Amino acid sequence: MKLNKLFAISISSLTILTSITGCSNKLQEEKITKITDDFTDYNKIFEENMFYVKHSDGTFEKTHFGNASFESGETNENSPNFEKIMWFKDDFSQIPILYSGDELLMYSSADFSEVFTLERFYDYGYSIGIRNLETTESGRYALTFSDDESYVYPNSDTSELEKLKTKKIVIDKLGGVQMMNSAAATKDKVNGTSQDNESDEVSYLTSAGTIGGLAQDKTYPVEIYEGTVKHDYNLTADVRVLGEFETYTITNYEYVANKCIRVKLPEDWKSGYYCINGSGMFLYINDKDINKDDNEDLLSYDTSNKLFNEPYVEEKTDLFGETKTITNQVVSDGDVYVPYSNGNTVANKNIYTTEYKYNYETPKNITVKVNNVTYNKDITIEMETPAGKTYTLEYKDGVYKTTFKTDSSTLSGVLNFKMYNVEGDNVDISLAVTD
Numbered sequence: 001m002k003l004n005k006l007f008a009i010s011i012s013s014l015t016i017l018t019s020i021t022g023c024s025n026k027l028q029e030e031k032i033t034k035i036t037d038d039f040t041d042y043n044k045i046f047e048e049n050m051f052y053v054k055h056s057d058g059t060f061e062k063t064h065f066g067n068a069s070f071e072s073g074e075t076n077e078n079s080p081n082f083e084k085i086m087w088f089k090d091d092f093s094q095i096p097i098l099y100s101g102d103e104l105l106m107y108s109s110a111d112f113s114e115v116f117t118l119e120r121f122y123d124y125g126y127s128i129g130i131r132n133l134e135t136t137e138s139g140r141y142a143l144t145f146s147d148d149e150s151y152v153y154p155n156s157d158t159s160e161l162e163k164l165k166t167k168k169i170v171i172d173k174l175g176g177v178q179m180m181n182s183a184a185a186t187k188d189k190v191n192g193t194s195q196d197n198e199s200d201e202v203s204y205l206t207s208a209g210t211i212g213g214l215a216q217d218k219t220y221p222v223e224i225y226e227g228t229v230k231h232d233y234n235l236t237a238d239v240r241v242l243g244e245f246e247t248y249t250i251t252n253y254e255y256v257a258n259k260c261i262r263v264k265l266p267e268d269w270k271s272g273y274y275c276i277n278g279s280g281m282f283l284y285i286n287d288k289d290i291n292k293d294d295n296e297d298l299l300s301y302d303t304s305n306k307l308f309n310e311p312y313v314e315e316k317t318d319l320f321g322e323t324k325t326i327t328n329q330v331v332s333d334g335d336v337y338v339p340y341s342n343g344n345t346v347a348n349k350n351i352y353t354t355e356y357k358y359n360y361e362t363p364k365n366i367t368v369k370v371n372n373v374t375y376n377k378d379i380t381i382e383m384e385t386p387a388g389k390t391y392t393l394e395y396k397d398g399v400y401k402t403t404f405k406t407d408s409s410t411l412s413g414v415l416n417f418k419m420y421n422v423e424g425d426n427v428d429i430s431l432a433v434t435d
Helices: 039-045 090-094 157-163 301-307
Strands: 050-054 059-062 085-088 097-099 103-107 116-127 141-144 168-174 219-226 229-236 239-250 253-257 260-263 272-276 280-285 313-319 322-327 337-341 351-359 365-371 380-384 390-392 394-396 399-405 412-420 428-434
Touching (some): 390 399
Parallel strands (some): 097 280
Antiparallel strands (some): 050 103, 103 260, 219 229, 253 260, 272 280, 337 428, 380 412
16 A cells, blocks of 8 residues: 655645644434334335444434545445545535444345445545646646546535646645655656656655645645646635545345344454445444544544554565565564565566555654675665655665655655565565664
């Protein structure tokens, strides 16, 4: 999984990742329906093929499908699509909360698949209503319009952008800050040879293609270029963005009444936002993560960022032909973490690629080592950071290694490796950190 981390700065015109408060999660009376213990009532109040959260007090709520980049019922079973988003305004509070003691019900009068797909969504907080932004060769953020779908939130202040004549626009400044990730820019070349671009690793772009970390309901002056023609807008960060980052399939369910089944979630299920069968979103709260009575701020971004965005599957990588999954493991302060080892002789190969995920709470100096490699002059090992900066590992003291420093924009992410002409037994990667 690749989740771009956002760079936080403190400038009066652009407040990033500060004072972000969420909608109240108090259940609205008009959307709660009281049902009796008689399950035969379900056919009077439930919609066909829909999912509902039934609370322990006998109330229920329908899972909520907001404005989305995908059609209802569209799912990814095998791997996440990081550009797949669901975004909300006032309807964000309509996402029901499923506590550990509640039930997830499906009502259907027809045959149904016994495989239920749950897609977990990352909470990116508030943004202006633009998605599908991409980084250009210069590191700027651009949007290419499509005749087939819209990339702006419907009926919002960003809808004006669709009236521009060109098919492509560039967001140059937001709140007076230039929207550019210079480290991700295509490297300068001399006689066709790429040069190292010395620049800060800064990204304001999320993996969902939205601008992240903006203050809720704050209006920002935005400079947008249509070719070389400048347009000035005032755009409000009033859209809450959820982007897919993990997918699961489960088959455990039980019949509870005529035309009604209960989908049984695993006991160790992580708290977070889930969309079931592509039809509706709910927020699952595992009582091991948070007390049910302390729910005033459950829908705030601060709570969500700490509790609901933690990945369940920490790693999936292919090192020298062997795929391994590392679950719930995080590189922590002071640890030397060695999760990958092929365990076999590696020989007569040309190039290997793999990735390594790390996660820290504070900036660190990181020493990266590739161990147990038999030295020869033809070996080249390159490492790319989450911001796109490439390091070449040097052979010293019997290992290939390099160092880099994380900052607030790269506290966690994925290191991508390319290894040329590597040979050796039990080749592995390790990280060691210092403050």
